[in-house]
Amino acid sequence: MEQGLVLAALLFAMGLVGVMVRRNIILILMSVEVMLNACGLAFIVAGARWGQADGQIMFMLILAIAAAEVSVGLGLLLQVHRRLGSIDIDKTSRLKG
Amino acid sequence: MSVELFLFYMAATISLVSTVLALTRYNATHALIYLIISLLASAIIFYLVGAPFAAVLEIVIYAGAIMVLFVFVVMMLNLGAQGDTLEHEWLKPGMWILPTFLCLILFMEMVYVLSGSSHLLPGTAVSPKEVGIKLYGPYVLAVEIASMLLLAGLVGAYHLGRRYLMDSRGED
Numbered sequence: 333m334e335q336g337l338v339l340a341a342l343l344f345a346m347g348l349v350g351v352m353v354r355r356n357i358i359l360i361l362m363s364v365e366v367m368l369n370a371c372g373l374a375f376i377v378a379g380a381r382w383g384q385a386d387g388q389i390m391f392m393l394i395l396a397i398a399a400a401e402v403s404v405g406l407g408l409l410l411q412v413h414r415r416l417g418s419i420d421i422d423k424t425s426r427l428k429g
Numbered sequence: 430m431s432v433e434l435f436l437f438y439m440a441a442t443i444s445l446v447s448t449v450l451a452l453t454r455y456n457a458t459h460a461l462i463y464l465i466i467s468l469l470a471s472a473i474i475f476y477l478v479g480a481p482f483a484a485v486l487e488i489v490i491y492a493g494a495i496m497v498l499f500v501f502v503v504m505m506l507n508l509g510a511q512g513d514t515l516e517h518e519w520l521k522p523g524m525w526i527l528p529t530f531l532c533l534i535l536f537m538e539m540v541y542v543l544s545g546s547s548h549l550l551p552g553t554a555v556s557p558k559e560v561g562i563k564l565y566g567p568y569v570l571a572v573e574i575a576s577m578l579l580l581a582g583l584v585g586a587y588h589l590g591r592r593y594l595m596d597s598r599g600e601d
Contacts, residue, residue, distance in 0.1 A: 336478060339441045343448060350452040358457045358503065362464055366448055369491065372483075373471055380478040383553030385563040388483045389571070392564070395490050396575040400582030402495050406502045407589030413506055 336377030343370035357412065357419045361405045368398045436538055437477050443531050444470035450527075457503050459524065461496060466531050468492040473538055479554030 343366060350363030372391040379387015409419060416423050444467050451463035468491045475484035564572060 333478075335437065335441065336474070339444065339474070342445060346445075346448050346452060354452065356457070358499065359452065359454075359460060362460060362499065363452060365464070365491075365495065366452070366467070369468065369471055372487075373474065376475050376480045376483050377478055379555065380480060380553065383555065385555050385560045388480050388555060388560045389564050389568050391480075391483050392486065393571055393575055395486060396579055399490065399495060400578050402498055403582050403586040404589070406498055407586045409502060410505065411589055419506065 333377060333381045336380075337374060340370045340374035340377065343367075343373065355421050357405075357409045357421050360421060361402060361409070364405075365398060365402065368394055368401075433477060436542065437474060439534065440470045440473040440477070440538060443467075443534060444474070447531055457499075461499055461503070462528050465492050465496050466528055466535070468496070469532070469535050473535060473542070476542060481554075482557035482560050 347363045347365075347367030347370060350366065351360055354360055354363060372394045375387045375390040375394070377387075379385065379390075412424055413419050447463045447467040447470065451460045451467060454460040454463065468487060472484040472487040472492070475481075475487055
């Protein structure tokens with residue numbers, strides 16, 4: 333069971349590094365997906381450890397959050413691409429850019 | 430080391446490797462392929478620790494629906510004349526060797542796990558029935574909150590997409 337939590341922590345760290353390092357908005361959204369998936373993995377492993385269904389229910393809520401987040405995020409990405417002609421996040425560092 | 434633990438470590442290694450590869454690609458489509466492989470490996474891990482319903486949801490919703498959204502957006506952004514040459518560069522046969530290899534390993538794991546009635550990793554398996562009873566029993570408020578969240582996401586995405594279309598029609 334500890335291995336599962338270690339794996340979740342590693343995946344989360346990778347997603348965090350991806351969010352901080354990458355400058356492409358699509359890749360940043362994908363890194364956020366990796367982080368959410370790592371949280372779900374931690375919930376599932378912990379739920380299996382105690383034999384309770386709560387972990388899987390939390391995983392389903394994380395799925396709903398991920399779906400809502402990615403739809404709004406990709407809509408924003410289309411807007412940024414339309415207005416700035418680029419999906420580089422550094423181009424959006426100024427307000428009213 | 431038991432067979433199940435070995436399968437777990439193999440799926441975990443594939444998950445880590447493909448996540449690293451996904452987050453270091455220059456090309457969004459290649460990154461998507463590796464991310465999907467990472468999600469499939471997570472689904473196998475879910476099955477191994479005794480959460481079959483979560484494994485199914487992981488494949489249907491994460492690797493299916495959410496990744497299709499990403500694919501749609503990548504397709505929308507790559508309109509234009511240079512798209513064909515780009516695509517010609519992307520579809521080199523060599524690009525498919527590593528993802529196919531990783532997928533093949535996962536597929537063999539899946540066949541093995543599903544064929545034998547294998548005992549799982551230490552810990553208790555939680556059947557979909559228990560999940561359903563709990564989800565619509567004590568957690569029914571969370572279901573309602575999730576539905577409101579999805580509705581808000583739907584309205585927000587529709588709003589952003591609609592203004593995008595109107596702006597482009599006005600200026601072009």
